[in-house]
Every structure is written in C-alpha cells, then in structure tokens.
Amino acid sequence: MRRLAFYGGTFDPPHRGHFAIAEALLKEFDLDEFIFLPAFHAPHKTRTKPTSAYDRFAMLCLMTAAAENMSVSKLEIDLPEKPYTIETLPRLKALYPEDRIFFVMGADSWRDILTWREWEKVLLMTDHIVVTRPGVEINTDHVSESVRERIVNKKGGSAVGAGPNIFFSDAVNIDVSATDIRKRIKEDDPSWRTDVPPPVANYIEKYQIYT
Ligand code: ATP
Numbered sequence: 086m087r088r089l090a091f092y093g094g095t096f097d098p099p100h101r102g103h104f105a106i107a108e109a110l111l112k113e114f115d116l117d118e119f120i121f122l123p124a125f126h127a128p129h130k131t132r133t134k135p136t137s138a139y140d141r142f143a144m145l146c147l148m149t150a151a152a153e154n155m156s157v158s159k160l161e162i163d164l165p166e167k168p169y170t171i172e173t174l175p176r177l178k179a180l181y182p183e184d185r186i187f188f189v190m191g192a193d194s195w196r197d198i199l200t201w202r203e204w205e206k207v208l209l210m211t212d213h214i215v216v217t218r219p220g221v222e223i224n225t226d227h228v229s230e231s232v233r234e235r236i237v238n239k240k241g242g243s244a245v246g247a248g249p250n251i252f253f254s255d256a257v258n259i260d261v262s263a264t265d266i267r268k269r270i271k272e273d274d275p276s277w278r279t280d281v282p283p284p285v286a287n288y289i290e291k292y293q294i295y296t
Pocket of ligand 1: 094097103189216218257261262263
C-alpha cells in the first residue's frame with residue numbers, strides 16, 4: 086500500500102509555500118508521492134479573467150520538475166465542469182484502490198470547510214492533512230463531533246482507530262499567498278520573484294501571465 090497525498094488548489098501561481106508543504110509532508114507523513122491537483126477554473130463563473138489551466142499546470146510542472154516524489158495531476162482540469170471535492174475523492178479512490186490517500190489543505194480552507202458541498206462526508210471519506218498558515222488560527226469548534234473525534238495533532242500523535250483521520254501539521258509556517266504575489270507583479274514590485282521558484286518566475290515573465 087502506497088501513501089499518496091493529493092493537494093488541491095488553484096495554484097495561481099504556485100509558490101514557495103506550496104512547495105515547502107510538499108517537501109515537509111513527504112517527510113513527516115512518510116509519503117511515496119505528493120501530487121498537486123490544480124482545480125478547474127470555470128471561465129464563465131468568474132468576473133475577472135482567470136489564468137488558464139494550461140498555464141497553471143505548466144507552472145506546477147516547472148516547480149516540481151526536479152523533485153523526485155512530486156507530480157501534477159490533470160484529473161480536475163480535464164473535466165468539462167468544475168467538480169466538487171465530494172466528486173473528486175471517489176475518483177481518486179477508484180484510480181488508486183490499493184493505496185492510502187491523504188487530501189491536503191491549508192488552515193484557511195479548513196476554516197471555511199463548512200462551505201464545501203457535503204463537507205462532513207468529504208472529511209470522513211479519506212485521510213486529510215491540515216497545514217498551519219500564519220495569521221489563521223486552527224479551530225475545531227465549527228465541525229461536528231464525529232469529525233472532531235477523528236482529529237490527530239501530528240505532534241506526537243498517531244492515527245485514531247480504524248478509518249480515516251484528520252491530521253493537523255505545523256511542519257510549515259510560511260507567510261506567502263498567491264493573491265499577494267499577483268498584486269506585487271501588477272505593482273511592479275520585484276520582491277515577488279523570491280516567493281516563486283526561479284523557473285516559475287521566468288515563465289510568468291516570458292508569457293506575461295499577470296501583466
Ligand atoms: P490565494 O492567496 O489566492 O488564496 P493561495 O496562496 O492560498 O491563494 P491556493 O492555490 O488557493 O493558494 O492554495 C491551495 C491550498 O494551499 C489551499 O488549501 C491553501 O489553504 C493552501 N495554502 C496556500 N498557501 C499556503 C501557506 N503559505 N501555508 C499553508 N497553506 C497554504
């Protein structure tokens with residue numbers, strides 16, 4: 086049984102916070118593979134022009150090219166409609182029936198989890214890893230008792246019972262966000278370059294992704 090992590094997000098652009106999370110969780114959770122899962126952007130549903138899935142996929146591939154145990158999945162961006170996580174997880178389980186799947190999210194996604202379709206079912210369907218993010222407190226008051234009793238504080242913790250758990254990891258504490266990077270690029274503030282891997286920065290400039 087392999088241990089696979091799937092990390093969903095828009096990755097617009099992928100940044101050093103995302104990469105640090107992959108590196109840290111590969112070690113902390115003894116993972117065989119860490120797979121970035123870029124989300125579908127429904128062009129007709131957004132007001133501002135979204136960055137195409139091609140570009141976000143390419144940037145993720147550049148970021149992970151030299152990392153042996155990291156890869157990028159086309160699963161969500163290949164679909165005709167944006168899937169909900171409740172639809173993606175059964176697909177992943179069907180694709181990897183022999184493996185243990187961990188679904189990764191940041192503390193802000195955990196905070197907003199009640200807005201996810203069938204969130205309780207999502208959380209009890211596979212293992213999850215919630216990663217700390219500066220400025221976002223990790224609370225557990227908002228989730229139900231059945232979810233709360235599946236939570237494991239990774240520091241010194243081991244899995245609870247049989248079945249999926251929700252692991253809290255504080256292995257990464259990096260204050261960087263994609264929104265802030267896009268803002269700095271637009272403002273011509275060169276500091277943005279240090280927050281994305283060099284090949285991604287070159288790609289952003291070469292194809293003028295945000296300008
Ligand atoms: P934005 O600033 O536009 O919201 P983002 O930096 O959060 O973007 P996403 O692609 O939306 O990037 O992030 C994907 C996932 O990674 C989300 O679950 C988010 O919570 C998490 N994440 C992103 N950056 C960090 C970070 N610095 N620390 C912890 N988690 C993060």
